[in-house]
Amino acid sequence: MRYFFLAYAIIAVLFVGMMGFRGQKFHKPPIQVFPDMDNQDKLKAQSPSSFFADRQGGRLPVEETQPRGFNETGEKAPGGIPEYEFGAATGYYETGHVGDYFGTGLPEELELETEEDAMTLIRRGEERFGIYCAICHGKSGNGAGMTSLYGVPGIANLHLDPFKSASYPDGRMFDVITHGKGQMGAYGANIPIQDRWAIIAYVRTLQAAKDAATAAQ
Secondary structure, eight states: OHHHHHHHHHHHHHHHHHHOOTTOOOSSOOOOSSOTTOSOOOOOTTOBOTTSTTOBSOOOOOTTOOOTTOOTTOOOOTTSSOOOOOTTOOSHHHHSEETTEEOOSOOGGGOOOSHHHHHHHHHHHHHHHHHHTHHHHOTTSSSOOGGGGGTOOOOOOTTSGGGSTTTSOHHHHHHHHHHOBTTBOOOTTTSOHHHHHHHHHHHHHHHHHHHHHHHHO
16 A cells, blocks of 8 residues: 555645646746647747747748749639639539539530540649649549558449449539538648639549450450
8 A cells, every 4th residue: 555655745746846836937938748839830920939040030032933733824724823702602513413413424604615624634634633632532543542442431433333423423523522522521621613623624534444444445
């Protein structure tokens, strides 16, 4: 029993030594067992900074740099300035819905007037798919991405019939990318509208390529 009280006393002394008494003032920074990002190297708006020689926190952009997504011609192209989104939008382009149903096909707002326009969208979709989707769904969309090697269950194989356009409308895929489903999180805040449709176009291209290869065997 005496060892219990001895251990209890040691723990109490350590606790008081680390936490201090209520109202006690310290001249040195406290011990932070779990800092929880209390101290961060960052610049605050309209505040000085000792990091720079002139102590000015606000800095001019680096020479010859451009804003992310900037197009000199102002052209609205894949990879350009992300579109602003508002919750009141109800069109097919913004929601994937046509009334109470999921629509299918690529929306007119993408302005796919030529084959080159379509190829540009698909190439953009391939790039975005590789960044956001391939980690789970695999580079080919077969559901065998990196996360599957760590036992993550329920990853969709996009080549299965339930995910083909006949049973899984494009608008439904857009809705899932936007809002998430099951273990898949929502990407609406990360992927602009145009890029979501680009990913869908690329997924349909992957499916068509797989179907063509299977038919040729």
